[in-house]
Amino acid sequence: MDELCRAHLPLVHFEVRAISARLPGHVFTDDLVSAGMAALAMAAKSFDASLGVPFGRYAVRRIRGALLDELRSADWATRSLRAKVRRRDVVHDGLAAQLGRRPSDAETAEALGCSVAELERLDADLHSSVVLRLDVITDSVGADSVLPSTADTPEVALVARERAAYLRDAIEVLPQRLQVVVRGCFFDDRPMRELAEELGVTESRISQMRAEALKLLRDGMNAQLAPELVEEPVNAGGAVARRKAAYYAQIAARSSYRDRLTLPAGVTEVPTTSHIAG
Missing domain, CATH: 1.10.1740.10 (RNA polymerase sigma factor, region 2, helix turn helix motif)
Structure with missing residues (x-):
């Protein structure tokens, strides 16, 4: 055997x-x-x-x-459904040979002795009976053509790169003491106590400086990417408004458009968007 x-x-x-x-x-x-x-x-x-x-x-x-x-x-299709489909195909091919062109649904339905709606229902029933296997789909046409893609589009990638570059620039032109707090908290994972000792302030002051730096970063990036989100200063001619305007201008002048778009991936390991938005 x-x-x-x-x-x-x-x-x-x-x-x-x-x-x-x-x-x-x-x-x-x-x-x-x-x-x-x-x-x-x-x-x-x-x-x-x-x-x-x-x-x-x-x-x-x-x-x-x-x-x-x-x-x-x-095969999920019944024998009667297959028989109807075979008859439809025979009639369709006969009409095509007779007319010298592809027959319309109305012509096919008339030759079959049914309505166009019944002909469409036949197609729908046949299609619903077909079971596709995922492994065959991925082998033959690729999963990307039938599954939702999680990869960023080129446009999304460019926007993300430009935002990262602006964030890098915004950090680099922060006042020195705020820059120490941001880098210590987000880059080096240093405890606030250690930063407080280095800067000669209290831990609560470090927390205030951290919040101040994040607000500056958020407004600085919005000034470049979404100016409508930047709040109008109460006193446009005051010292605070002038310092902020100077900060925004420093960010804008820090790098060129080409420099921002060619920023290597992963260069800016900085506060996340959620941190800045907060």
Whole structure:
């Protein structure tokens, strides 16, 4: 039995290739091979050499029958639906040959003796009966064509790079003491106590400086990317307003548009957008 199976294994693959050439792409041929192998084993087990029939001929019939059974079990369309589709196809092809062009739905429906709505329902029923396998889709056309993509588009990547560059510039032109707090808190993960000792202030003052720096960073970036989000100063001619305007101008002059867009990825490991927005 084992020798018969090993010697006739090519029969299974030959029959699977022959039948799969006439099948839609979503049919998984590995399932057909498994069914064919099982049929070959059953044929070897039940084969009676005394009947004078060559084993190859006997096994091929069993294999073909098993492949058809496997296809029927995987087909969600009923026999009546398949019969209607075959009749539709015959009528459609006949009209195309007669008219010398592709017939319209109305012409096909009239030849079939049904309404256009019934013809459309037939197509909908057929399409709903097709089961697609994800592994076949990804092998044949690629997962990117059927699954939502999580990759950034070029536009999103450029905007993110420009924001990172502006954030880098905004940090580098902060007042020195605020820059020490920002880098200590967000770059070096230093405790506030240590920063307070270095700057000669209290921990609560470090917390205030941190909040002040983040507000400056947020407003500085908004001044470049979304000026409408920057609050108008109460006293436009006051010292605070002038210092802020000078800070915004320093950020704008720090780098060129080309420099910002060519910023290498990962250069600015800085406070996140959520930190700045807070």
